[in-house]
Amino acid sequence: MADVVVVGGGVSGLTTALVLAERGRRVRVWSREPAGETTSAVAGALWWPYRIEPLDRVGDWALTTLRRYEELAAYPEETGVRLVDGLHRGERLAGLGSWARESAQVVETAEGLRCRLPLIDMPVHLAWLEERVRAAGGTVERRAVASFDEAAAEAGTVVDCAGLGARELVPDAGVRPVRGQLVLVENPGIREWFTEADPASSETTYFFPQPGRLVLGGTAAADDWSAVPDPRTAEDIVARCARVRPEIARARVLGHRVGLRPARDAGVRIEAETLSGGARLIHNYGHGGAGVTVALGCALEAAELVG
Template identity: 80%
Template structure:
């Protein structure tokens, strides 16, 4: 797998590609393309640290993402990549951390679950050792990998894909929620997630407890310098301002699992709008006026980190 990500494909034609979108999907796609020999530029309206990806709790897990017949392969490809990156956590932002998916059972998951190394069912749920990403560090690392492979990341607001098509033979749409207006695709919707950051009172393992039918979840992720508490999944909620009452409820839910969280000092609040899509992830190509090509890679919801590499490879195959 890693050869496909990090190595240049034999015989790959060098061509100009502009990737629109600088979150984890856009940067990972740009990295894969650049390392395959394409001249890549990333156009992003905001720095990586200001994207939705930077807010993510970022535990690898294929949660609330479609289509199921593709998600398993995308996720496992990404998992193996992150397992390699975890050998250099300070550089890549990727660590392998133990934790519990409360109430989860292998039989309720897809065939991909059989490929998890060391997953154990207990009375409480499923215990696993999974990649947990410190997203600000990982996004900075991705930008560095794009640059090292000869690509460039540029700050640019795009109002039409025609702008990029005027400068490159191929445009890759990794705009996330922005695809709703740019494509346009009315099936793209925000799923609002709110997080609370607290000083870590000594918790070393992650924990999740989620009901897919509910807009409330309970999870905590130990990240360097902080413990990330969550969360919410408010469909069609465009609000980006943290709600104090919601924050209190998040802390209370997490404290019912680990009481020491109740006394942890709050050091920050975050809100991110996950870019969900009614029909699931869209990876396909279409012709642009003038002979160019537009390759779509969007609609990953809250699982962009989980499928980033697998989807990047799928998009890269369409670029050629």
């Protein structure tokens, strides 16, 4: 028997499991797929509150997580976290919450916001999280569930970090996919990241220099369940990025990725309820496009509900 079963092995599930395990809880993580095949593994992944609600709570979660990433950036090869300079073109501090000023790494310029922010190599970071969970006495298991009652049969507390899976497991019809498509290319020497986003559009432009590759994006198509890369969309992504840095047009394509961001109409849900059999169920889902950005902040709040 475990004290807690965490359902979901992406960045939210593993971070929550780690917090609980380090507090002495006997934790089991149940994940349908390996961490490297979760939506989290596809993420870009730049620290920034993107497409996430509620705005009045996101700032605190994000800043808590930022401080941890700043510490982990001292060991980039191990943790996958680096601090990298870049530009949010067109962004203004006046349009953001107080968290932007408190991050202390953001400077407003004529072009937009120049920032030095955590950029996370997600496959490396997820592997590091799994290793830390095991080192703290937890287990990570490949196991799909049809209901939370299955987990409750083996632990007194269940934590729901199921992401998009919460739509059926809870069930919560407000959970919806926001499809993101990426193109991976050989890096032609770009060292800084770049983003330009229009909240009213399903198209964004960004590139993130990750070890061994340059990640190009992107899209944000709500209610699109397709996990298959679209060739025309890929061409458009490369073309948009090349308008910013022309050398990208000549970069050799290494691969294509699609991730379905787990958005929720009412925003992130972190709350407790009691299952019919008496076990406690703690929800931690609905992180949209910012699961990486708020992972620790949300994990700590969920862990407080576990008690």
